[in-house]
Amino acid sequence: xxxxxxxxxxxxxxxxxxxxxxxxDNLNMVARSLSKHYRVISVxxxxxxxxxxxxxxxxxxxxSDVFETLDSLQVTNFYLLGHSMGGKAAMVMAIQQPxxxxxxxxxxxxxxxxxxxxxxxxxxxxxIDLDTINNRNDADVTLAKYVDxxxxxxxxxxxxxxxxxxxxxxxxxxYIINNYSYVIGFPxxxxxxxxxxxFIKGGESDYIQRQHQPAIVKLFPNSKAxxxxxxxxxxxxxxxxxxxxxxxxxxxxxxV
Numbered sequence: 056x057x058x059x060x061x062x063x064x065x066x067x068x069x070x071x072x073x074x075x076x077x078x079x080d081n082l083n084m085v086a087r088s089l090s091k092h093y094r095v096i097s098v099x100x101x102x103x104x105x106x107x108x109x110x111x112x113x114x115x116x117x118x119s120d121v122f123e124t125l126d127s128l129q130v131t132n133f134y135l136l137g138h139s140m141g142g143k144a145a146m147v148m149a150i151q152q153p154x155x156x157x158x159x160x161x162x163x164x165x166x167x168x169x170x171x172x173x174x175x176x177x178x179x180x181x182x183i184d185l186d187t188i189n190n191r192n193d194a195d196v197t198l199a200k201y202v203d204x205x206x207x208x209x210x211x212x213x214x215x216x217x218x219x220x221x222x223x224x225x226x227x228x229x230y231i232i233n234n235y236s237y238v239i240g241f242p243x244x245x246x247x248x249x250x251x252x253x254f255i256k257g258g259e260s261d262y263i264q265r266q267h268q269p270a271i272v273k274l275f276p277n278s279k280a281x282x283x284x285x286x287x288x289x290x291x292x293x294x295x296x297x298x299x300x301x302x303x304x305x306x307x308x309x310x311v
């Protein structure tokens with residue numbers, strides 16, 4: 056499946072992959088900064104953003120989509136950065152075709168299975184009656200009954216799109232929910248990715264924990280970690296300047 060993407064800048068290629076219920080727009084501030092020195096390709100994963108919808112959404116499939124898109128652009132070697140669910144897809148890509156990926160950056164996620172933590176979000180999104188809302192504020196009123204944080208609601212409601220006289224979801228919510236067990240899981244992988252890898256953790260986030268270190272080292276033996284204090288799971292949005300500097304320093308440590 057060829058994904059919707061943006062392509063900006065010149066230089067070595069850097070591919071950006073967003074997280075669950077997001078889109079390529081979520082990494083715009085990263086793309087804007089790094090496109091001064093890199094050719095930055097940002098993708099919408101299937102069932103997200105402006106990409107096509109499909110019932111299958113496991114990590115091997117997501118990885119194949121990104122590779123197919125890059126093949127269509129004749130991109131052979133590249134740097135790769137993924138956040139959250141996109142970080143898991145990026146890790147699978149690195150294991151599948153390590154010779155193509157020069158360096159890997161994983162933002163606030165580990166190669167492990169997580170407990171369910173999005174049920175209230177799913178319930179809130181399903182509770183929004185797209186046929187009766189007149190604007191995003193109407194949707195926010197309903198969603199606020201399920202999601203307390205205004206910033207999270209604003210992020211989620213970016214998925215709303217007006218078509219004619221009604222609203223629709225850009226994402227395919229049903230397919231995402233149906234594949235949620237794959238999203239929170241991580242496939243069994245026997246190989247390893249030995250190129251330089253950087254895990255960036257939000258200091259206030261619990262997505263990367265000390266107990267995850269053995270799983271990380273097993274698959275990514277040439278990895279190191281950075282912690283951005285005062286940032287949560289959306290560390291690239293909360294501490295954009297510092298996040299971009301850490302990524303730029305890591306990618307620029309050696310030539311392609």
